[in-house]
Amino acid sequence: ATGSAAAVPVDERFDIAYITPVTIGTPPQTLQLDFDTGSSDLWVFSSHTPPSQIRGQEVYAPNKSSTAKLLDGQTWSITYGDGSASRGNVYTDNFAVGGLTVEGQAVECAQQVSSSFTSEEHMDGLLGLGFSTLNTVSPKGQLTFFDNAKSKLDSPVFTADLKYREAGTYDFGFIDKAKYTGEIVYVPVEMDPGYWTFTSSGYAVGSGNFNAAPISGIADTGTSLVYLPNSILTAYYRQVQGATNSANYGGYVFPCSATLPAFTFGIGEARFTIPPAYISYAPVTEGSATCFGGLQSSRGIGVNIWGDVALKAAFVVYNGENPPKIGWANK
Numbered sequence: 001a002t003g004s005a006a007a008v009p010v011d012e013r014f015d016i017a018y019i020t021p022v023t024i025g026t027p028p029q030t031l032q033l034d035f036d037t038g039s040s041d042l043w044v045f046s047s048h049t050p051p052s053q054i055r056g057q058e059v060y061a062p063n064k065s066s067t068a069k070l071l072d073g074q075t076w077s078i079t080y081g082d083g084s085a086s087r088g089n090v091y092t093d094n095f096a097v098g099g100l101t102v103e104g105q106a107v108e109c110a111q112q113v114s115s116s117f118t119s120e121e122h123m124d125g126l127l128g129l130g131f132s133t134l135n136t137v138s139p140k141g142q143l144t145f146f147d148n149a150k151s152k153l154d155s156p157v158f159t160a161d162l163k164y165r166e167a168g169t170y171d172f173g174f175i176d177k178a179k180y181t182g183e184i185v186y187v188p189v190e191m192d193p194g195y196w197t198f199t200s201s202g203y204a205v206g207s208g209n210f211n212a213a214p215i216s217g218i219a220d221t222g223t224s225l226v227y228l229p230n231s232i233l234t235a236y237y238r239q240v241q242g243a244t245n246s247a248n249y250g251g252y253v254f255p256c257s258a259t260l261p262a263f264t265f266g267i268g269e270a271r272f273t274i275p276p277a278y279i280s281y282a283p284v285t286e287g288s289a290t291c292f293g294g295l296q297s298s299r300g301i302g303v304n305i306w307g308d309v310a311l312k313a314a315f316v317v318y319n320g321e322n323p324p325k326i327g328w329a330n331k
Ligand SMILES: Cc1nn(C)c(C)c1CC(=O)Nc1ccccn1
Pocket: 036, 038, 039, 080, 081, 082, 083, 084, 222, 223, 301, 305
């Protein structure tokens, strides 16, 4: 079996996140979820979510699905690195992504969501594609959609083809040769503590020379920006007139009119270049002449994160074989 579904920017002006249509239950209920390789819970806005916390999101109503079953006594609670959080109870139901169906998928229903989720009106929940060891359901941890689907997939892989301000694709069970150029370069994945963690071979700022240095980090589709060691950030923003690391805005900002260099990162001998446009992420507030950078410091996070700003510069293969590996190709 295979599946394929669109990854649509939630806000076509800035790629804050990407949403993908899924169907849950019988008859099918369609929701738009943020596919997140940086976490492993599949949770949705639901009929159990307080109406005061819902602002336009679609909700999953298990009581309207003839195939929904409450997982009695199971609860979940997740807090993401940016402080956003949600929690609730758990049902199993039929779940499909782009023609690929899993029966008995654990669907975590939100009974509480934090304000940043309420304000993201087009996002009806998250679909975790990290390793199932990270799943927060207690006392019985649940499997991700990918882990449930894996045995029936033509190949135990999924791919992410995210794009700059336009719809991309998530494919399950196959690698579409039309989506990339050249060769896919694979590097090993360290699956502890449950992220898709790999090591980049180094970086270059603009047309500068390549700094060969191992940079460990996670390939995280659910995080908008790239978070790297401060030494790399200072090397980059030194090249940007008027750039400062602003305590006020919580990161590197610069005049939106500034000329930005590209940023290149290495995967083995291969090189991937993030164009300047991806790094001039967004005005700090609507209409401001100050822009927030797509490259930020990982200081205080504890892990480097290759988020959407980097992922959309490549075609990425998440290979769930044992041992897992991650493949990168230009496109
Ligand atoms: C780990 C981390 N620290 N900081 C500052 C950030 C932004 C992260 C990444 C993060 O929170 N990602 C996320 C958020 C919500 C849903 C899915 N992924």
